[in-house]
Amino acid sequence: MINDKFLEKNSDVPSVISKTLIQTIVKQSILPQHSVHGISHWARVFKNGCTLARLNNAKIEVVQLFAVFHDAKRDNDDKDFEHGQHSAEYAASLRGTLFNL
Numbered sequence: 065m066i067n068d069k070f071l072e073k074n075s076d077v078p079s080v081i082s083k084t085l086i087q088t089i090v091k092q093s094i095l096p097q098h099s100v101h102g103i104s105h106w107a108r109v110f111k112n113g114c115t116l117a118r119l120n121n122a123k124i125e126v127v128q129l130f131a132v133f134h135d136a137k138r139d140n141d142d143k144d145f146e147h148g149q150h151s152a153e154y155a156a157s158l159r160g161t162l163f164n165l
């Protein structure tokens with residue numbers, strides 16, 4: 065499963081992203097898994113974001129959650145100006161059940 069690969073790729077980094085959370089997000093995404101803004105992109109954002117967070121003493125759990133949510137509600141790989149807002153609303157709907165922050 066591609067969501068297992070996401071977790072394997074990032075197994076060297078302590079993560080707040082559970083298998084259930086990533087499975088839930090991937091399942092509802094309407095983009096093809098290998099799209100430009102799909103899970104491989106989320107994994108790169110996760111890895112690079114964690115590196116930058118460590119260098120800047122940022123809250124790593126915020127960076128990790130951003131990585132997996134920021135494109136979760138995209139309608140397409142082109143112009144979707146509302147995807148950030150929709151993704152934030154989606155994240156808020158799962159807060160307290162699939163993750164805590």
Ligand SMILES: [Fe+2]
Pocket residue numbers: 101105109134135
């Ligand atoms: Fe993105």
